[in-house]
Amino acid sequence: MVTATKRLNQDYLKIKKDPVPYINAEPLPSNILEWHYVVKGPEETLYEGGYYHGKLIFPKEYPYKPPSIYMITPNGRFKSNTRLCLSISDFHPDTWNPVWSVSTILTGLLSFMVGKDSTFGSINTSDATKRQLSAQSLAFDLKDKVFCELFPDLAEELKQKLKDQELSGRTRFQTIRSWCTLC
Structure with a gap:
């Protein structure tokens, strides 16, 4: 456990200094072995x-054993709250490399997410479903207490985006309504 804690603290400092593109990641304050991420x-x-939003669960033997990877937010690519089978996950300890860091894991996850390969935990949905879930993800994440606690800046950003969408929707409705009164 000491080795895992030391390594995860190093990974945390590295990820703060050199963030993974498109990804934020934070360990639980109460448990360094559970990290949450937002893609x-x-x-x-x-x-x-x-x-x-998703999470990584690291074993006490990290970095010598790989983490479990979960996606929490419905997305049309992965089942929610299901262990994902990726070459960088605990499904494949034989392909795990101890030099891989949290950054490496999250980069691999993003690459797999935007790809089309199928594996245990992935699902096939239409492009329209993926776009719809993308739009719904903001409100979904804001209902998650852990998300809001670990990512307060992102939570505020999502609240503002939802407010802007609501205002934009009202503006469109008012424009359509004004066109109708001209008829």
């Missing part, structure tokens, strides 16, 4: 505009 859907993907 911001990359531009020009079906996930653009979405925010996807």
